[in-house]
Amino acid sequence: MSGDWSIETHDLTKRFGRYEAVRALNLKVPSHQITGFLGNNGAGKSTTIKMLLGMTHPSSGSGTVLGRRIDDARENREMRRRVAYVSEDKQLYAYLTVEEMVRFTRSFYEDWRTETEQRLLRQYQLPLDRKVRSLSKGMRTKLALLLALARRPELLILDEPSDALDPASIEELLQALVTAAGEGTTIFFSSHQIGEVERIADRVCIVNQGQVVGDLNLDQLRENYRKIVASFSREVPSDLFSDMDLEQVQIHGRQAVAVTKHDSDNVMARAWSAGAVSVDVEPVSLREIFLETTRRND
Amino acid sequence: MLYLKSWHESRIRFLLSLVFLCGISSCVVFYFAYLHRYDRFRTHPSPDYAHYIWAVIFKGGNSVREMFVLIVLFLGMGGLLRERAHGTAAFSLALPISRWRFVVARGLVGILEVSALSFVPAVTVLALSPAIGQSFPPAQATQFAILWSACGAAFFAGAFLCSALVEGEYASPVTALSALALYSLTLSISVFGKYPLNTLNIHSVMSGEGMPYFRPETAQVIALPWGTLICIFGLAVGLLALSAYVTQRQDF
Numbered sequence: 001m002s003g004d005w006s007i008e009t010h011d012l013t014k015r016f017g018r019y020e021a022v023r024a025l026n027l028k029v030p031s032h033q034i035t036g037f038l039g040n041n042g043a044g045k046s047t048t049i050k051m052l053l054g055m056t057h058p059s060s061g062s063g064t065v066l067g068r069r070i071d072d073a074r075e076n077r078e079m080r081r082r083v084a085y086v087s088e089d090k091q092l093y094a095y096l097t098v099e100e101m102v103r104f105t106r107s108f109y110e111d112w113r114t115e116t117e118q119r120l121l122r123q124y125q126l127p128l129d130r131k132v133r134s135l136s137k138g139m140r141t142k143l144a145l146l147l148a149l150a151r152r153p154e155l156l157i158l159d160e161p162s163d164a165l166d167p168a169s170i171e172e173l174l175q176a177l178v179t180a181a182g183e184g185t186t187i188f189f190s191s192h193q194i195g196e197v198e199r200i201a202d203r204v205c206i207v208n209q210g211q212v213v214g215d216l217n218l219d220q221l222r223e224n225y226r227k228i229v230a231s232f233s234r235e236v237p238s239d240l241f242s243d244m245d246l247e248q249v250q251i252h253g254r255q256a257v258a259v260t261k262h263d264s265d266n267v268m269a270r271a272w273s274a275g276a277v278s279v280d281v282e283p284v285s286l287r288e289i290f291l292e293t294t295r296r297n298d
Numbered sequence: 299m300l301y302l303k304s305w306h307e308s309r310i311r312f313l314l315s316l317v318f319l320c321g322i323s324s325c326v327v328f329y330f331a332y333l334h335r336y337d338r339f340r341t342h343p344s345p346d347y348a349h350y351i352w353a354v355i356f357k358g359g360n361s362v363r364e365m366f367v368l369i370v371l372f373l374g375m376g377g378l379l380r381e382r383a384h385g386t387a388a389f390s391l392a393l394p395i396s397r398w399r400f401v402v403a404r405g406l407v408g409i410l411e412v413s414a415l416s417f418v419p420a421v422t423v424l425a426l427s428p429a430i431g432q433s434f435p436p437a438q439a440t441q442f443a444i445l446w447s448a449c450g451a452a453f454f455a456g457a458f459l460c461s462a463l464v465e466g467e468y469a470s471p472v473t474a475l476s477a478l479a480l481y482s483l484t485l486s487i488s489v490f491g492k493y494p495l496n497t498l499n500i501h502s503v504m505s506g507e508g509m510p511y512f513r514p515e516t517a518q519v520i521a522l523p524w525g526t527l528i529c530i531f532g533l534a535v536g537l538l539a540l541s542a543y544v545t546q547r548q549d550f
Binding site: 054 | 302
């Protein structure tokens with residue numbers, strides 16, 4: 001593995017004709033953590049994942065997964081022995097039964113763990129003799145997770161794992177990811193469901209228009225980021241925070257809202273000195289950071 | 299396991315084809331008995347059994363041979379591009395296997411299926427002829443089956459290449475059919491009608507018509523054209539290799 005990073009990309013770019021799906025993407029995913037890859041639909045998440053796994057060839061730039069170059073077919077194949085992937089639509093071979101699907105996948109991995117396979121089969125109550133085509137999307141997701149987790153992969157990549165799942169299935173899925181991370185698997189999952197990412201991720205990479213526009217440690221976000229809401233009895237001075245390095249500033253009539261990383265005391269002091277009648281400090285949610293970051297980069 | 303997967307993917311098409319070829323060949327055999335009994339032959343004197351079987355099964359022009367070629371095109375559908383249309387390409391490509399191995403597995407299983415189907419009319423004719431009081435030389439049946447195997451492999455590989463180039467459940471077989479029609483049309487030009495240029499016509503190689511190894515008076519193959527068959531099989535391998543090369547470069 002390349003040091004502390006399971007995934008690293010440098011100026012990774014993918015063009016489809018004149019359209020740039022991924023633009024000079026620089027991504028670092030730390031090992032042994034859960035990293036959410038957050039972005040709106042069409043932000044370039046799936047294309048990035050497909051390039052990491054060698055399904056799509058990069059137009060330019062480079063990247064490594066578990067220290068193996070993604071654009072080298074042989075190295076990429078070696079890497080895929082240690083990486084599990086759950087695709088967005090979780091389509092598996094419809095013509096096989098659950099048992100055949102498990103047997104088929106098992107044959108490609110020497111490190112397959114039969115006891116995990118059996119445990120997950122029981123836990124997910126997957127019917128061995130049913131054809132994959134007759135499984136619901138929730139069941140198919142569980143089967144895809146079983147096939148991924150029964151190998152104790154070093155890295156588990158999931159593309160929109162909770163897409164079209166019911167709340168109970170989402171809960172089970174998130175629990176499985178947290179358990180896998182607890183066993184030492186690095187998890188990298190794309191999503192546009194901020195609530196899910198906020199719930200289980202240690203770190204979040206925000207992607208917009210094919211570029212990483214934010215890289216946050218969620219613990220740091222919770223500890224360091226603060227939203228300061230200052231109310232005034234008159235119009236807010238237009239230069240109130242103009243010389244301060246803030247993450248976000250919004251002024252609406254008699255109210256100013258600022259998001260700061262480390263500087264909440266100074267921001268509050270500035271608001272009070274400018275004649276604020278009340279100053280409130282609130283924690284910042286990932287949703288606010290995400291919306292502001294993507295808006296700023298649109 | 300990849301071979302088993304390829305078999306699972308195509309087995310329904312294969313089994314349907316097998317039943318169809320077996321059924322149609324049986325009908326051809328029993329129809330001879332009907333024609334013979336009620337003297338319904340259009341030509342006089344009525345053809346002997348060997349001529350009849352060659353004309354209706356092995357020759358061409360509304361024959362079983364043409365249906366076999368269409369079936370082979372149908373079997374040629376497959377590969378990772380087709381998997382993308384079905385949504386399973388992501389799972390397949392995430393396995394620690396090269397794309398070459400996927401193509402080789404599907405190609406080999408397909409060629410084996412085509413070979414098996416090549417023998418179906420021959421075996422059916424051999425098995426059912428005694429039931430109508432006729433006989434067909436086993437050596438002739440085997441030789442036609444071998445001709446069909448090699449030539450069928452080339453048609454299969456062509457269809458497989460179309461499947462690697464054109465995405466879509468219907469678009470790739472339509473492309474393969476169009477390519478076959480274009481090929482057949484081109485070879486219908488008179489210059490290709492005579493030996494040795496007619497060896498470029500795989501249809502003629504299959505039926506033996508106009509070939510030096512075929513004797514029309516007895517409707518019998520004298521000796522198999524091994525050199526031609528090896529070249530045609532080489533063409534099939536080349537087309538499969540081209541499919542693999544195309545697949546290797548594709549984005550999924």
